Amino acid sequence: MDQNFQTSFIPKKPIIEERTVPARSVNFFTIISIFLLFTVLIVTGGLYFYKGILATDITKKENDLNLAKNRFEPSKITELQLLDKRLRSSTEILSRHIAISPIFRVLSDITMKTVRYTKFSYNIGTEKDTKVTVKMSGQAVGYRSVALQSDLFVTKEEGKNFIDPVFSNLSLDDKGNVLFDLEFLVDPSFVDYKQMILTQS
Numbered sequence: 001m002d003q004n005f006q007t008s009f010i011p012k013k014p015i016i017e018e019r020t021v022p023a024r025s026v027n028f029f030t031i032i033s034i035f036l037l038f039t040v041l042i043v044t045g046g047l048y049f050y051k052g053i054l055a056t057d058i059t060k061k062e063n064d065l066n067l068a069k070n071r072f073e074p075s076k077i078t079e080l081q082l083l084d085k086r087l088r089s090s091t092e093i094l095s096r097h098i099a100i101s102p103i104f105r106v107l108s109d110i111t112m113k114t115v116r117y118t119k120f121s122y123n124i125g126t127e128k129d130t131k132v133t134v135k136m137s138g139q140a141v142g143y144r145s146v147a148l149q150s151d152l153f154v155t156k157e158e159g160k161n162f163i164d165p166v167f168s169n170l171s172l173d174d175k176g177n178v179l180f181d182l183e184f185l186v187d188p189s190f191v192d193y194k195q196m197i198l199t200q201s
C-alpha cells in the first residue's frame with residue numbers, strides 16, 4: 001500500500017487563537033485607600049517605636065531619681081520633714097497667740113486711784129471676728145469716780161485700743177462704794193503676741 005502524505009510544517013491557521021485583553025483602568029479611590037493603608041501602617045509602627053523609646057526613657061529617669069535619692073541620707077530627710085512640720089505648727093500657733101499683758105499695762109496707766117477692779121475675763125473671737133472681748137467688775141469711791149474713769153477710757157491716748165467701753169450694773173455696796181461691770185473690745189493687733197515681740201526688740 002502506497003500512501004502519499006503531504007506534510008507541511010508551516011501552519012495555515014494558528015493553532016491557538018490570541019485574545020487581546022483590554023487594559024483595566026485603576027480607580028482613584030483605590031489609590032487613596034492604598035495610600036491611607038500605608039500611612040496608617042507607618043504611623044502605627046512609628047507610634048510603637050516611640051512608645052518603646054518613652055518606656056526606656058522613663059525607666060532611665062526612674063533609675064537616675066533613685067540614685068539621686070540614695071545620695072541623701074533617708075534618716076536626715078525624715079528628720080528635716082519632722083522639723084518642717086514643727087516649724088509650721090509653731091508659726092501657726094504664734095500667729096494666733098495673743099498677749100494680755102498690754103491690756104494690764106494700759107489699765108494700770110489710765111485707772112484712777114479711787115477705782116479698783118475685782119474680776120477680769122476675756123474672750124477671743126472667731127476667725128472672722130478676731131476682736132478680743134474683755135469683761136471686768138470693779139469698785140469705785142462714788143459715782144463721780146465711775147464717771148471720771150469712763151471719760152479716761154475715751155480721752156486718754158493709751159485707751160485708744162479699747163473699743164466701746166461700757167460701764168453697767170451700777171450699785172452700792174454696804175460701805176457706800178459703787179460696784180460696776182465694765183465691758184470693752186480690744187483691737188486684735190494690740191494683743192498680737194508676734195507684733196508685741198517685734199515692737200519690743
